Amino acid sequence: MAAGGKREGAGRPAGRRNKVTADIKEIAQSFGEEAIKSLVEIVRDGEAPHAARVSAVKELLDRGYGKAKQALEHSGGMTYNVVTGVPHGSDADD
Numbered sequence: 001m002a003a004g005g006k007r008e009g010a011g012r013p014a015g016r017r018n019k020v021t022a023d024i025k026e027i028a029q030s031f032g033e034e035a036i037k038s039l040v041e042i043v044r045d046g047e048a049p050h051a052a053r054v055s056a057v058k059e060l061l062d063r064g065y066g067k068a069k070q071a072l073e074h075s076g077g078m079t080y081n082v083v084t085g086v087p088h089g090s091d092a093d094d
Helices: 019-029 032-044 050-065
Strands: none
16 A cells, blocks of 8 residues: 655646646637627626626726735734744734
8 A cells, every 4th residue: 555645756747737727728718809809798788787797897807907906804913924924923922
């Protein structure tokens, strides 16, 4: 019976792309222009439901400008050193 853990030379080498994922990505990208045009049609369609138009606008903006940053709330007393990730503060000392 084989022991657990990482085996030397097992798996895909680091940095090499997954062929299946790369093929699917290539196919999807071939529809990029058509997909963007479809989103624009939805945005401009005054008869489309508001939710569909908002969703289409969001997708277009995300692709044109990147996704909006999201706020992160932290209510605990523990903080982390950004460089090391080691907790420190009143809660960490317990």
